[in-house]
Each structure stands twice: as C-alpha cells, then as structure tokens.
C-alpha cells in the first residue's frame with residue numbers, strides 16, 4: 001500500500017501528463033477514436049493530480065515529529081521502508097561513484113512541504129556515526145570500475161563544457177569532488193585556472209600523476225574550510241558534479257562556498273531528481289536510492305536550497321551522460337538480478353559509449369545573489 005501512496009506523493013503535473021499520455025495512447029490503439037484519446041488524457045491527468053493532492057493533504061495531517069533536514073518542517077513521512085538496516089562500515093565499495101550496491105538503503109523519508117526525499121539516518125541518533133563512516137569510506141575508496149569506463153565519462157563532460165562554455169572559458173574554477181579528474185581532462189584547456197578538492201586518496205593520486213600541473217587538495221571540504229586552505233582566493237565558477245546528494249548539510253555547504261565566489265559568479269551542480277517520470281515508474285527500485293545518497297531532490301527542493309544559500313537559480317536542465325555498453329550491461333544485470341558481472345573478456349570488447357538521458361539527472365546553475 002505504501003508503494004501506491006508514495007507513487008502519488010511524487011507525482012507532479014509533468015509526470016501526471018506523461019503517465020496519462022501513455023494510458024491515452026493505449027486507449028487510442030484499442031478504440032481508434034480521437035475523442036476517446038482526448039477524454040482519457042484529460043481524465044487521467046485530473047485523477048493523478050487529484051490523487052496527489054489528497055495524499056499531500058493526508059501527509060500534512062501526520063504528526064511524526066521526524067523533521068525534514070532541508071526545510072525543517074517537523075513531520076516528514078515514510079516514503080519507502082528500509083532494504084538494508086545498517087550501513088556496513090567495512091564495505092567501502094558501496095561508496096564508489098560506480099557502485100553496484102543499488103537498492104540497499106535505510107528508510108527513505110519524504111517531506112510533504114519541500115518534496116525532497118532523504119535517508120532516515122540524517123535525523124536519527126546515528127547521524128554523526130554515519131557521516132563519519134561516510135568520510136572514512138570516501139577517503140579510502142578505490143574505484144577501478146570508474147577508471148575502466150573513464151573514456152565515456154570524458155564525453156559527458158566534453159558535452160557539458162561545450163554547451164555551457166561561457167561558465168568555464170577563461171574562468172577561475174573550483175571543483176568540489178574532482179574524483180578521477182574527468183572534468184579536469186576537458187576543462188583544463190579552456191579555464192583560466194583550476195583548483196580541485198577531493199577526499200579520495202586514490203582519486204587524488206591518480207589526478208596528480210595524470211595532470212601534474214593541476215592543483216587538487218586531498219581533503220574534504222570541511223577540513224579545507226577549517227584550515228583555510230583556499231586562503232582568500234575567489235573563483236568565477238564553482239562546480240559539484242554528482243556531489244550535492246552525498247552531503248550531510250547541502251545548504252550549509254552552498255552557503256560556505258558563496259564567499260569563495262566573485263560577485264556575479266556561478267555555482268553549478270548535477271544531481272538526481274526524485275520527481276522525474278522515470279524514477280516514479282521504478283518506485284523503490286530506482287537505482288539511485290542507495291545509502292551513499294543522503295538526499296533526493298525535487299524541482300522545488302533545489303530552487304529553495306539555492307535561494308536559502310544566497311543564490312538565484314538561472315537554469316535547470318536535464319542532460320545526457322555517456323556510458324560504455326559494457327558498463328550499461330553490468331548496471332542492468334546488477335539491478336535486475338542483484339549480481340555483479342566482472343569485466344570479462346567479452347564485456348571488455350564492448351567499450352563503445354552510448355548516450356543515456358532518462359530525465360532523472362539534472363544540471364542546476366545558480367548565480368551568486370548576495371555580495372559576500
């Protein structure tokens with residue numbers, strides 16, 4: 001029952017329209033009447049929207065005393081029950097960017113006000129332990145699958161840099177979470193300067209070997225702030241690729257980054273969207289529900305987050321990313337059968353990249369609103 005209710009929790013007009021369109025097309029195929037198509041489309045949109053409104057009213061009447069860590073609303077509700085009770089501090093692999101440890105998560109909660117989802121760990125007494133364990137795991141991670149598929153990732157960032165060139169060309173750039181340097185590989189030729197911050201020791205070593213002239217600080221952002229490792233340096237553009245959903249307090253992080261931006265500078269991040277049609281179809285099986293992702297943002301969620309951190313939103317777009325065919329097959333097998341294929345001889349031949357755009361990843365651009 002909770003899965004049906006949570007389906008309606010996540011519905012918004014766009015997804016209601018998409019689902020209704022699918023139903024209306026089936027209706028048209030069966031009956032062959034345009035009137036039937038239009039009637040089914042409009043009625044279904046109304047039913048989905050009305051269902052969503054009723055669930056939201058019911059959610060707002062709940063008194064759970066389990067607050068939303070993003071907007072502080074006092075009574076978040078359960079979105080999906082846990083599929084793994086406790087985080088395993090020894091399983092560093094689950095914190096790799098290319099982790100196949102999908103579908104294993106603690107309770108996922110949902111805020112009926114800001115519509116963000118988040119892990120129950122963030123508001124439990126285990127919060128500090130989980131965050132500390134996360135720091136440790138990121139520092140120790142060695143992501144060989146990511147390195148094997150790194151060429152596809154270069155294409156992803158090549159595309160992004162071409163499309164958003166004005167934010168990078170001749171700009172002073174700070175990247176939070178350089179990881180294995182895929183963004184560096186593409187941006188180094190056009191940026192005025194580049195500075196990276198990366199907690200993974202192996203990631204930093206890889207970048208320092210491959211790009212000896214590039215400056216990457218091997219630390220997490222909290223340490224960099226506490227020890228003032230950036231000094232008074234300011235940047236035109238700060239980027240966080242697939243990082244913000246891993247942060248325990250994203251608003252605090254965005255606020256603290258604000259002071260490192262020049263007036264009129266931009267912050268750009270990519271993240272996952274809990275309201276996308278694709279993610280709603282998959283429900284609790286959406287592969288990005290996993291214990292290394294603390295937050296699952298709604299459209300309203302990242303607009304509010306930027307506004308509360310001192311930025312105005314300039315754009316949010318879906319973007320396509322590239323993966324190798326071998327990696328794609330490994331992911332699909334891992335999701336459906338929960339088994340991890342090793343990169344065998346046959347798979348290693350399938351290294352051609354393919355574009356993926358399922359609408360559940362977004363690129364968000366904010367402009368610094370307040371002078372620091």
Ligand SMILES: [Zn+2]
Nearest residue numbers: 068071111114
């Ligand atoms: Zn909230």
